[in-house]
Amino acid sequence: TLVAHLLPRQAHNSITLVVLGDELYDSYMFRYLKQEAEVSRVLALAVSRPLPFADAVLSDTESALEVVEKLLAGGSPEEILGKYARAVLEA
Numbered sequence: 001t002l003v004a005h006l007l008p009r010q011a012h013n014s015i016t017l018v019v020l021g022d023e024l025y026d027s028y029m030f031r032y033l034k035q036e037a038e039v040s041r042v043l044a045l046a047v048s049r050p051l052p053f054a055d056a057v058l059s060d061t062e063s064a065l066e067v068v069e070k071l072l073a074g075g076s077p078e079e080i081l082g083k084y085a086r087a088v089l090e091a
Contacts, residue, residue, distance in 0.1 A: 045081075
C-alpha cells in the first residue's frame with residue numbers, strides 16, 4: 001500500500017527504491033518489496049546488523065544518515081554503497 005501511494009504506476013520499473021531497516025520486523029518489509037510489490041529494483045539496506053532479505057549492511061546509524069543525504073543529493077546508490085556498506089554473506 002505504501003509503495004502504491006508513494007510511486008506513480010509508471011515509475012515502478014524506472015527507479016531504484018532504497019529502503020532501510022534496523023529491526024527484525026523490517027525484514028518483512030524487505031521481503032514484501034522484493035517479492036510481492038510491483039517494484040522492479042529494490043535495494044534493501046540493514047543498519048547495524050544483517051537482516052533477512054537485506055542486500056547490504058550499513059555499519060551504524062550515522063552511516064545510514066550519510067547514505068540518505070548522498071542519495072537525496074542525487075548520488076548513484078551503487079557508488080554510494082561501495083563506500084558505506086558491506087554485502088550480506090549468504091549462509
